[in-house]
Amino acid sequence: MMRMRLLLAPLCLLFLFLHLYSVSALNSDGLALLSFMSHWTFVPPRINSRWIPSDSTPCSWEGVQCDAATHRVVSLNLSYYDIPGQLGPEIANCTQLKNLDLSYNYFTGQIPHSFNNLHKLTFFDLSINLLNGSIPASIGNMTQLRYLYLQNNTLSGTIPSTIGNCTQLQDLFLNSNQFQGVIPHTLNTNLLRFDVANNKLTGTIPFGGSSGCQNLLFLDISMNFFSGGIPSTIGNCTSLSQFVAVQCNLVGTIPSSIGLLTKLSILLLPDNHLSGKIPPEIGSHTKESNEAA
Ligand SMILES: *[C@@H]1O[C@H](CO)[C@@H](O)[C@H](O)[C@H]1NC(C)=O
Numbered sequence: 001m002m003r004m005r006l007l008l009a010p011l012c013l014l015f016l017f018l019h020l021y022s023v024s025a026l027n028s029d030g031l032a033l034l035s036f037m038s039h040w041t042f043v044p045p046r047i048n049s050r051w052i053p054s055d056s057t058p059c060s061w062e063g064v065q066c067d068a069a070t071h072r073v074v075s076l077n078l079s080y081y082d083i084p085g086q087l088g089p090e091i092a093n094c095t096q097l098k099n100l101d102l103s104y105n106y107f108t109g110q111i112p113h114s115f116n117n118l119h120k121l122t123f124f125d126l127s128i129n130l131l132n133g134s135i136p137a138s139i140g141n142m143t144q145l146r147y148l149y150l151q152n153n154t155l156s157g158t159i160p161s162t163i164g165n166c167t168q169l170q171d172l173f174l175n176s177n178q179f180q181g182v183i184p185h186t187l188n189t190n191l192l193r194f195d196v197a198n199n200k201l202t203g204t205i206p207f208g209g210s211s212g213c214q215n216l217l218f219l220d221i222s223m224n225f226f227s228g229g230i231p232s233t234i235g236n237c238t239s240l241s242q243f244v245a246v247q248c249n250l251v252g253t254i255p256s257s258i259g260l261l262t263k264l265s266i267l268l269l270p271d272n273h274l275s276g277k278i279p280p281e282i283g284s285h286t287k288e289s290n291e292a293a
Pocket residue numbers: 028031032035090093
C-alpha cells in the first residue's frame with residue numbers, strides 16, 4: 001500500500017507537468033486544429049506524424065501556413081488526403097484563416113454554423129466530399145469571400161439569399177448537389193464563374209436583369225428544372241464566353257440578344273424544349289455552337 005502511494009505520487013506529478021506543459025505551449029490555433037482533427041475517424045499518417053501537440057505553434061504542420069509575425073494560421077490545405085469524419089466547428093477559432101481547402105476528402109455531416117466567424121476567408125473549398133445539410137445563411141457574414149467551391153457533395157435546401165452579401169465573390173460552384181428553390185436574385189454582380197449544374201433548382205434564370213452580370217465569363221445551369229426560358233436580358237452579360245444549359249427545361253425561343261454576346265465561344269443548349277429559329281446573330285461570333293431546338 002505504502003509502496004503504491006510512493007510510486008503514484010511522482011507519476012501524478014509527472015502527468016500533471018506534461019499536461020500543463022503541452023496546454024500552455026501550443027498556441028490557440030494549434031489547439032483548435034487538434035480539436036478539428038479529433039472529429040476524423042482516421043488520421044492520415046502524414047498528418048499524424050507532423051501535427052505534434054508538443055510544438056508551440058502549428059506553423060510547421062502538414063497543410064498549415066501561418067502569418068510569420070503572429071504565428072496565427074492563415075492557410076489550411078488538406079486537399080486530397082481522403083480524410084473520413086466530420087467538420088469540427090473548432091476550426092472557426094482560427095479566425096485569421098484566409099484559405100481553407102478541404103476538397104477531395106470524405107467529410108460527412110453538415111457545414112458547421114461557426115464557420116461564419118471566419119470573416120477573413122477569401123478561398124473556401126469543400127468540394128468533392130460527402131457533406132449534407134444546407135448552406136448556413138450566415139455565409140453572408142464571410143464578406144471577403146472570393147472563391148467558394150461546394151460542388152460534388154449532397155448539400156440540399158435553398159441557396160441562401162444572404163450569399164448576396166459576399167460582394168467580393170468571383171467563383172461560385174454549387175454543381176452536383178441537391179439544391180432546390182430558386183437562384184437568388186441577390187447574387188453579386190461581380191461574379192466571374194457560376195456553376196449550379198446538376199441540382200434540383202426551379203424558377204427563372206435571373207441573369208442580366210436588375211442583378212447585372214457584366215463580368216460573368218462562365219455560366220453552367222445544366223440539369224435543373226427551370227421555367228421561363230432564356231431571358232432576353234442575357235444579352236447584358238457581355239463578357240460571357242461559355243454558356244452551358246443542357247437539359248434544364250428551357251422553353252420558348254432563343255432570344256436574339258444572344259447575338260450581343262460577342263465573346264461567346266461555347267454555347268450548349270441540347271435536350272431542352274426550345275423552339276423557333278436559331279437567331280442568325282449567334283453564328284457571327286461563336287466558334288462552337290450546339291443547339292438542339
Ligand atoms: C475556441 O474559442 C473559444 C472562445 O475563445 C474557447 O472557449 C474554446 O476553448 C476554443 N476552442 C478550441 C478548441 O480552441
